[in-house]
Amino acid sequence: MLALLVFIFIPVLAGGQWVKIFISTGCFILAAAGVAFMYARLGMVSLGQIALMGIGGWVMLRMNHAFDLPFEINLAVAGAVTLVFGWLLAMPALKMRGLYLALITLMAAGGLEVIFSTFRFPNGGEGFWGVMPSVADPFRRPTLASSDADYLRYIILAIVVGFLIIELHMRTAPGRAWAMIRRSEAAAYASGVNVVYYKAWAFGLAGFLAGISGGLLAGGLGLLDPATFRASESIMLFALMIVGGSRGWLGVLIAAALYRIVPALFNDWGIDADISLIIFGAALLHAIITAPNGLSGQLIDLFSKESKRT
Amino acid sequence: MKKMTLISLIAFGSLSMIGTASASDAVCGLDNGLLATGESIKVGGIYGNAAPGDFSAATDAAGAYFKCVNENGGIHGRPIEYMVENDQWNPELAAQAAAKLVDDEAVVAMVGNSSFVEMSVNAPMYAENGIMAMASGCAVSECFESSNIVSTNQGPLSSSVGAAIYAIEELGATNISCIGMAIPSVGNWSCGAVQSYMESKGLNASFVLLNPAAPDVNSALLEAMASGADSMLVNLPAGLGIAFLNAAEEQGIADAYSWTSSTPLYDASVPKALGSYWSGKLFISAELTTIDGAGPDNQNWLKVMDAYANADDPRDTFAQSGYLSAKYFVKTMNQMAPEKVNDRAAVTEAIQGINGYTSDLMCGPYYVGKADRHMPNHAGMIVEVRDEAFHVVRDCFEYDGPYFQPILEAEKALGLR
Numbered sequence: 073m074l075a076l077l078v079f080i081f082i083p084v085l086a087g088g089q090w091v092k093i094f095i096s097t098g099c100f101i102l103a104a105a106g107v108a109f110m111y112a113r114l115g116m117v118s119l120g121q122i123a124l125m126g127i128g129g130w131v132m133l134r135m136n137h138a139f140d141l142p143f144e145i146n147l148a149v150a151g152a153v154t155l156v157f158g159w160l161l162a163m164p165a166l167k168m169r170g171l172y173l174a175l176i177t178l179m180a181a182g183g184l185e186v187i188f189s190t191f192r193f194p195n196g197g198e199g200f201w202g203v204m205p206s207v208a209d210p211f212r213r214p215t216l217a218s219s220d221a222d223y224l225r226y227i228i229l230a231i232v233v234g235f236l237i238i239e240l241h242m243r244t245a246p247g248r249a250w251a252m253i254r255r256s257e258a259a260a261y262a263s264g265v266n267v268v269y270y271k272a273w274a275f276g277l278a279g280f281l282a283g284i285s286g287g288l289l290a291g292g293l294g295l296l297d298p299a300t301f302r303a304s305e306s307i308m309l310f311a312l313m314i315v316g317g318s319r320g321w322l323g324v325l326i327a328a329a330l331y332r333i334v335p336a337l338f339n340d341w342g343i344d345a346d347i348s349l350i351i352f353g354a355a356l357l358h359a360i361i362t363a364p365n366g367l368s369g370q371l372i373d374l375f376s377k378e379s380k381r382t
Numbered sequence: 383m384k385k386m387t388l389i390s391l392i393a394f395g396s397l398s399m400i401g402t403a404s405a406s407d408a409v410c411g412l413d414n415g416l417l418a419t420g421e422s423i424k425v426g427g428i429y430g431n432a433a434p435g436d437f438s439a440a441t442d443a444a445g446a447y448f449k450c451v452n453e454n455g456g457i458h459g460r461p462i463e464y465m466v467e468n469d470q471w472n473p474e475l476a477a478q479a480a481a482k483l484v485d486d487e488a489v490v491a492m493v494g495n496s497s498f499v500e501m502s503v504n505a506p507m508y509a510e511n512g513i514m515a516m517a518s519g520c521a522v523s524e525c526f527e528s529s530n531i532v533s534t535n536q537g538p539l540s541s542s543v544g545a546a547i548y549a550i551e552e553l554g555a556t557n558i559s560c561i562g563m564a565i566p567s568v569g570n571w572s573c574g575a576v577q578s579y580m581e582s583k584g585l586n587a588s589f590v591l592l593n594p595a596a597p598d599v600n601s602a603l604l605e606a607m608a609s610g611a612d613s614m615l616v617n618l619p620a621g622l623g624i625a626f627l628n629a630a631e632e633q634g635i636a637d638a639y640s641w642t643s644s645t646p647l648y649d650a651s652v653p654k655a656l657g658s659y660w661s662g663k664l665f666i667s668a669e670l671t672t673i674d675g676a677g678p679d680n681q682n683w684l685k686v687m688d689a690y691a692n693a694d695d696p697r698d699t700f701a702q703s704g705y706l707s708a709k710y711f712v713k714t715m716n717q718m719a720p721e722k723v724n725d726r727a728a729v730t731e732a733i734q735g736i737n738g739y740t741s742d743l744m745c746g747p748y749y750v751g752k753a754d755r756h757m758p759n760h761a762g763m764i765v766e767v768r769d770e771a772f773h774v775v776r777d778c779f780e781y782d783g784p785y786f787q788p789i790l791e792a793e794k795a796l797g798l799r
Binding site: 091300339 | 467468470471472473474475477478479481482484485486499502503505506523524527528564565566567568570571574593594596
């Protein structure tokens with residue numbers, strides 16, 4: 073219902089600037105959803121999600137400039153390639169948990185950051201990297217969503233589909249396997265759960281979501297910049313996911329809103345957007361100390377108490 | 383008595399008017415000393431201020447000029463509302479800023495834009511929306527190779543080619559190593575043009591590019607030395623350029639090569655930062671006239687800055703460029719029919735009709751025209767770093783080379799040649 077209301081009204085009511093902000097926020101909602109389910113369902117910390125988004129965005133731009141295929145096919149390829157990268161990232165990580173896993177993903181993000189800043193993102197040039205030193209060739213958005221407002225609606229639909237895919241996993245065999253792995257890998261083994269397979273599956277799904285979100289972000293601007301995909305941004309997204317809460321869609325929405333809407337609001341008010349970092353730090357302390365389920369958990373508790381009173 | 387009071391009031395009022403008009407002797411717009419009133423004309427500007435640097439000098443200067451214009455008759459008596467956004471070197475913020483100004487605020491034109499990022503992101507958007515950006519701080523190829531952006535500054539390509547021409551003609555360079563940033567539309571583009579120029583003269587050139595995320599000036603210097611070059615062309619932002627020259631100083635190789643630089647090192651702080659070691663050894667391409675240039679327009683720019691800008695706003699090349707863009711914009715708007723100045727399409731057409739504006743700030747004429755690329759400023763001067771100051775060693779000269787051929791042909795078509 074909320075998605076339907078947002079789908080109908082936000083693109084109409086928001087001005088050009090805010091439609092662009094919501095497009096960006098929408099893309100990061102999908103990426104944050106991938107990090108959140110990995111953490112909430114498997115207890116795995118991935119600090120490479122935004123770098124994976126960069127891979128999705130790179131593939132999307134390369135496909136767009138190399139072939140005359142529809143947007144959706146390019147997006148599917150971007151998701152699939154990033155899914156494979158997610159698996160690759162999972163290989164060394166399968167036997168690790170906690171800090172070591174986080175460090176592995178962070179190092180991968182750092183490596184991708186160097187590659188992005190060295191080779192840049194395709195803009196219609198020739199060769200494998202597809203970069204030329206001039207104005208980027210046009211980017212083809214979906215036929216039904218060429219305007220910013222329509223493209224925002226398209227992204228809202230993609231978010232709903234992304235949430236449904238995660239929910240479907242939660243309610244079927246992978247969800248049950250992940251729940252067992254989270255409690256105890258040894259117990260999961262003993263119960264016949266193929267731990268390697270399901271861990272790789274989780275990495276692949278998170279990679280797929282990152283790839284789709286990177287591809288959609290590429291469509292927002294028609295080009296991408298390496299600064300968007302720094303390793304530090306992956307850490308920030310993870311921290312904000314802790315603030316928002318990792319156990320449900322509301323936490324993911326809060327995380328992405330903090331990540332993109334709060335700095336944009338500050339910019340709009342003429343306040344230095346870096347002040348948002350101070351707020352994020354305070355919010356993270358608050359979440360760690362008082363809100364194990366994040367702000368979304370606190371909000372849900374508040375509403376449930378209020379509804380019991382009435 | 384009543385008559386005396388009335389006369390006194392009129393005399394006081396007249397003196398006040400004179401006082402307002404002579405608050406500064408800067409000449410702006412219609413220059414009639416009348417405060418602009420009525421519905422404002424919205425004009426936008428985007429600058430970048432975050433690491434790697436603050437590019438707000440151009441919009442600061444443009445804003446100062448617009449303030450002066452608003453106190454001197456405005457545009458057909460109406461004030462300019464100058465709305466400025468910071469893209470923070472972030473493409474998403476640049477797109478959001480443009481959407482706010484172009485879509486939401488419906489500005490009639492963009493003036494004074496100055497960024498590494500903004501033009502790359504928004505060039506197609508400006509074209510789609512039929513709005514012209516009279517930029518002042520272009521640093522990327524997209525800025526010069528798109529239909530709806532025209533800049534008063536030269537950018538790294540022209541500036542580097544100018545430095546290369548001086549290196550060949552005055553310093554005897556036969557093999558140049560151009561040291562730039564590994565950003566395709568900046569380093570590859572501008573150093574590539576230097577290489578093409580050198581090859582067109584039967585000479586050699588190569589380039590060394592630094593990764594902007596992790597610039598290593600020592601390895602860049604070693605790579606440049608290994609290239610076999612006899613001349614080094616520093617084409618880096620000021621801070622990185624100074625670091626590169628410091629690395630060369632540590633190696634003690636200043637006398638082994640000739641040294642030139644594109645405009646970023648033409649900054650008041652550079653001679654002192656480099657110290658006496660580089661005195662008489664470094665030659666820098668200046669895009670506009672020198673900061674202390676004696677020409678009437680440069681002097682007027684300084685007066686505008688003193689009267690209408692903040693005391694700490696930079697008085698540098700970008701500020702000169704911002705002033706010039708704003709001045710040409712106001713001149714064009716005041717030549718339009720008053721009822722058309724709020725019509726974006728009419729304003730765009732008027733800007734595209736600019737032809738042959740001159741100023742002592744720029745070596746050549748300024749023009750726009752309807753074209754898929756614009757680079758009116760492709761002539762400059764050379765300054766030498768000597769005794770912790772800059773000294774002009776070559777006055778205005780025009781750049782040549784393969785890149786400029788289509789531009790020169792466009793100028794012929796406009797009757798400028």
